[in-house]
Amino acid sequence: MRHFLFCSAAILTMAAYPATVAAQDDRISGGNDMGITAPADAFPQEPGSDYFLADYTRYEAYLKKLEKQSDRMKLVNIGKTAEGRDQWMAIVSSPENLARLDEYRDIASRLARAKDLSEEEAAALAAKGKAVVWIDAGLHATETVTTQSQIHVIYRLLSQNDPETLRELDDVIMLFPHDNPDGLDLVADWYMRKKDPKEREFDSIPRLYQKYVGHDNNRDSFMAQMPETENANRVMFREWYPQIIYNQHQTGPAGMVVFVPPFRDPFNYNYNPLVMTTLDEVGSTMHSRLVAEDKPGSGMRSVAPYSTWHNGMFRSIAYFHNSVGLLTEIIGGPTPQRIPLMPDTQLARNDEPMPIAPQEWHLKDSLEYQWFLNRAVLDYASRNREKLLLNFYKMGATNIAKGNKDSWTITPRDVDALKEAAGDEAPPPEEGINVYRAKGRVASDLYSMLQQPENRDPRGYVIPAGQADMPTVVTFLNALIKNGVDVEQATSDFTVGGTQYPAGSYVVKTAQAYRPHVLDMFEPQDHPHDFEYPGGPPKPPYDITGYTLAYQMGIQFDRILDGFDGPFTLVPDLIDTPDGTISGTASAGWLVPHTSNNSFALTNRLQEAGVPVSWIKQPINAAGRDFQPGAIWVPASAAAQQIMTLGADELGVNAYGLSASPTAEMLSLTKPRIGLIDKYGGSMPSGWTRWLLEQYEFPFSVVYPQELDKGDLEDKYDVLIFANGTVPGDEDSLYQKPRESRQPDPQDIPAKYRPWLGEITQDKTVPAIATFAREGGTVITVGSANRLAELIGAPVEAALYKQDGNKREVLDRREFYIPGSLVTARVDNTQPLAFGMPDTVDLFFDNSQSFKAKGSGTTPISWYDSADPLHSGWALGQEKLEDTVAVFDADLGDGKVFMMGPEVTQRAQPYATFKFLFNGLFYGPAATK
Template structure:
């Protein structure tokens, strides 16, 4: 859902409004008495085997805002499932009295074009405050973050010690206590239902975000989800924080907490002064916790700073500080960790003292109390740095902005998106991304020529000498990821996430870099276009197929993303649960069944019996396998993607195999890149360009086809790499990527790559839609 610009400023709710949403006003104490979390929730957040849910926590924040003149509570909007999405603003009463003026100062410092001279700049630097955005709980099973948020808010609202007063005087703290309230509510309810039983730490048997699950922290350049949009528009863009602290949890077998510096590589479009600022702040935080006697603090390990999918503020002059605290079993402690069981470690050795890991953790008890303690200590260390170095943070912020608006001496000066492209929805998607990120995108009001190339009126122009030109550059250019190895000639160093994010390739449109400034009559910066996806032609009309998406208790995130894409297009579908699959007679209800990326073992067996509560274990089982076989042989259509292709190949004894299965990584490695795809089947590609970009990552396949009756619908190009990093390109070059087989009266279509990567790969959505419609065989022909 797009939020109009007129509605982007947060509206402060009345106490009654929020109380109606969460139902907790009765517990609010009288004004002036700052309530503890325990006085509202019933226990202190971080208590062993206790989890506060979103209703509890929003009730507490309402009580805190009513009682403290240091705290204001804003409801930014509804979550995906309709819960209140809130933000606390915490600072001194004196700062609250001039909050609008402080916000105005911040926005002028963010754009040096708005400054009139050195005298005004000096005045604003004296009057401004460091703005820090702290975000909690994006991953709902990382339960410590959302619990620690309440403790941190209470400490800042109630304490009068010198450290807290220094923070309040010099910092405006914006605290989003949960980036995923829906998932927080579900996980807390699930844990409380089963605490005290063998299942109290069992996995939640559905995605903890309706559409994206764990991928909600990979949405920070596509802005597809409601929670991302609210945070970008009403926190990041409204305030332009100098620092963003994103509080997470990681695996429990190694270090106890991670802070930056990040490992290499950094995206080269990030300002070098920001890289240095992140490194000094992270090292400060590590030193603070170590000085407090907390072992197991590690820096410059595990996490890199390459992809903008997790680091929006790095392209908006702000330092993004990720902290990752070791996990337990949800709110249940791991009672005794044997030193012999401590292992792992990427870019550090968990058993060896070093400069980046000076005090190794040697085992013992670890649980929610320790997690919350480490998290709160890390946040206080960050806020202390932000307060004591207020002038540094503001001056560095301005310096980054001044370099951003200076005329570039290297690389392109601007990007031009030509008018009248065939895929206007892709152009609109990209324009929405850029404009929502406050990139200034203009439209040419007349034809123009730049660098010897002629462009029509209506073309879009993105100058790069603007405050957030680095975001435009990283989103529009093709990525060239460095060839990093564990040792010379050895296996690759694994990126933390992926290596490509090129919007023109993902969204199937043309963007042209130009090496000269654009001299043309241009419009004012455009507003972001709304999502406007239409139902694909193949799926319109009375003969649209009845689509079923398989959803077991171990649902992959890609299935959630697929539901999001279908919902955006208004495409009707039904969900097929394990029991439905086992009941059989699938052809009575469905024409086509989609299996998203999931292993055959997960589909057939699901959760092991005893690992989750009764009713949630098992998969489709033998009965479901038989039903699926009968469905296809009886005339149904099966579309299987990536890992699910293994089940289809075995089930129908197809003479198809994965050509890159079990190859060592030094011979073949594609950690997340965009490859050139050639559509080789004329019928399948009718009306489409013969080449497009396909997303390939760890679960993708490259097919070998020995049976001549198996039709190859698309192949990877002979020179496959378009953006990212590929080792062993010859292993994929020219190989089949989409194949189709007739089985009995039905068909099976296999996708070796992911046609719907995080709701972003619009370029290959048409191929998925055509596979679902059966257009290749004319089963649902709309000629």
């Protein structure tokens, strides 16, 4: 998959397509006698033609035409996109099946949920039911093969009457959604804007192809915060429950055509192993179909880095829901290309059974491969319909049963402990472990180490009501519900394991079909130590290794190891933001705790209305309760009264009225003028930050390097945010080097995008930013952007490096490697940058940098006080973090620099660390005025 990074902007309106139509004798799909309009007759050119891309607007019109012409298709609008388009899904099956969709959807639901259903009843349902297969397109909009292919696949299924097609229509309900309508319109319109076909390209698109997150729309699955992801998850895990989820991508491995599963290790230890064995079956079927159709060039496992560990992707979240998740990565595009000669790919092997010769390649070639890949999946589902449905039930029933008894999930830490206990002696090969004695213990004793009672999997989790940030708790629970997890709520007080919990507390039991997903969201990930070879460097994981959502969001919960019950009722749907309370007599004003993230949205509303807001620096006791440092003081006024009332209702914020103003020292806030740095082509971390700022109602402007270079920034901004990846690195940089952005010739793009061009440079941009800070501005740097903080002279330096003479060098991966994990750090929550936070917090650390002071004027806000801070994921050399600083508050002249080494806003998931950024936006300007 190509990772294209693009910027935010309005929807592009481009030139109309050329009027030429592909020649009839060169059609990818032939004509038919069923009255179904062929793609060649519905678009200006046939989708799949060289130098042509069909956009979503025409695709949508074509789907609506097909629905009117065919009794094999039903068109369903599954929701709105981020830019407001309708997201369509075509349901394709036989006319008889379409007439009974509700019945078959109910069967799929009952088998997936596996509740109150015997195996005999499940077998009867499986015999009656239809396999459900999801085959999507267009998730990554610059991966153009998938959308152009879907047009032809649907057409062929509606127009062909061969025995295989008719059998598949009878046995399978096929779901064909489009994952990213906004992106398809953007990419197709940009590609087609030039009249000369040979000049067409989409590498220079100015913005992200999903409004906020671009390529990361395939990392949002367990959070489902983007509307397109929420729409897809609802269909997959709450409505239709497909047994196979086929997520199509490109580009394929060099010298080959397409990657097709099976995947490489490691797989995640939480999901049912039947998912993986079935996945391998389907993948092998796909390879065999290509070979049988004389379509060489497919590869598996070792030809690509894809694993099945991370839960955040469309195809991988399927595993935690007992579905087979497929990923293919194919070459191709509207501009013809060549398959290069790669000598190693010319030798047949298990992972590359049929090599392909170097040759010119066209989009229509890829479409033919996609047809047979789709065909293989549908054929498998048809021939194995009952087995798929019954195994779907069996996995769910097994998960429920495991949640109702003592069970253990074996992870690498357990195996390491077992080896340590066994010692260095090897058992006699002919006798095996059964008679192996080590350190005076027999094998049965050793094995019992894997089943210690205290290491059991939980029977469930209790999330107590009354937490400091209940709106964030509800956001966490809604993320579970969006993924089909059953969440219950207590209707009255109850006691479990000697602990009393109040009414309104939430309960998530593991005795449910989606138990693997529940465990993955609450329990730490223990990624294996995966090396290129013994003693060699670590093998980079595919994406991140530790992401436990309950940790990232700072949720307080209790793990319950024994069976329990109580006055619990199932939550029927997404939970509304809990109502806040306003208490006391507010003749002087209100105190608001700083602990809720939504308090920032309330503050922004107050400032927008001109209501003064202050932070109380010390802990105080007022209104009969203790407030931590940072309590928000809002003086009484009519305008404030209205906003506070709405804030309680809409934001769930609690406020306490006082009849006299507090006498403690306060920090008076000003409405900050915020600039969020972005770049031509788009920055995903900046896009996620933009989405966050909008959610919490911060006013801001997007700023590009050309504006930074002009200087006089203090005239327009109080705060500048540099998200991870927005500051270019260099060869000697100790900070992770971001991907290079594409900088087209200004004359090749519309004039309105030319101000977005440019890069942050050391000779021009850095002095302008240094001047901004020294004259009272606030600079916030996150992740790799902390290189900028050092360049502008902040009295802080990198702590993770090795010294080679006078030169600092990046630590070797063998010495230090933490690829996307959660590490625990201490927090000084008496400091304004950490107001409202707990004493410890889990930070998302992705090969980040850590810091040490280099002079006066620095205050450590968060630091590592342990040699083993890893909480979830994988870490080598983590002891090097001890006594280094994760978050610094540094003075620079009259201004502030807030350095945040870990990605405190990573993919808008770590709600527990948002306050570092949000506090900085208010505190910096307030402290320097």
